Amino acid sequence: MANTGKLQGKTLFITSASRGIGKAIALKAARDGANIVIAAKTAEPHPKLSGTIYTAAEEVVRAGGQALPCTVDVRNEQQVRRAVEAAAAYFGGIDIVINNASAISKSSTLKTDMKRYDLMQNINTRGTFLVSKACLPYLMKSDNPHILNLCPPLNMKPLWFSNHTAYAIAKYGMSMCVLGMAEEFRDRGVAVNALWPRTKIHTAAIDMLYGPEGELYSRHAEIMADAAYAIICRDSKAYTV
Helix, strand or coil: CCCCCCCCCCEEEEECCCCHHHHHHHHHHHCCCCEEEEEECCCCCCCCCCCCHHHHHHHHHHHCCEEEEEECCCCCHHHHHHHHHHHHHHHCCCCEEEECCCCCCCCCHHHCCHHHHHHHHHHHHHHHHHHHHHHHHHHCCCCCCEEEECCCCCCCCCHHHHCCHHHHHHHHHHHHHHHHHHHHCHHHCCEEEECCCCCCECCHHHHHHHCHHHHHHCECCHHHHHHHHHHHCCCCCCCCC
16 A cells, blocks of 8 residues: 555554564554654563564664654553653654554463463553553544554454453453444544454464464565554544444
8 A cells, every 4th residue: 555645744652563563554654754652562682573662763764754662561551651751742742542562372261371361451451441541632632643453343253252262352352442432532533443454464473373384374564554554544533433
């Protein structure tokens, strides 16, 4: 999808943007000349994962955008609020939030320990709620504010719960944030939407779950970036759940 320039000067707060889908969205917006807040945990090189908030920031600048790397664990309210305040001060506001941070474990109920359950709940559902809540005062001052969560449509068929109930609960929590906030902030002009692929997208999570062969059966992250771009460029008052 070709860039249109509609995001020039807009500020995007993207969680988990140091690699994968988050970084792909950041680079897509950067080609318009957008300001990108790279809110992620990886400040130092990881032995198994490529990219840090600083290397992602360098790529954003090379793509034509401005970047503010922020060390953020979305489970940590103080870190989230500090990053949001820094972003608003540095760029003059926040126009778009991409809730991309997520934890995954497709384990059955008996094989899901509570530490893993809490991790998924605290990153997926609570983290999405926290980041959105912290950014909303700034979003409501924007002329075209968007929140975009990377989460699935609510499907109540048992098939989507039976093999990984804990993960389904955590991801559906993100989906419920979309439905609730879309209605709550509709009159304030804030669009709240969800984006979810119909096929696997190649990320570090796919490598973890399926090994090196996972990439052979996956689409690249750029297709998600194109889809996200199409959503967040639309009129927020007319295009919300």
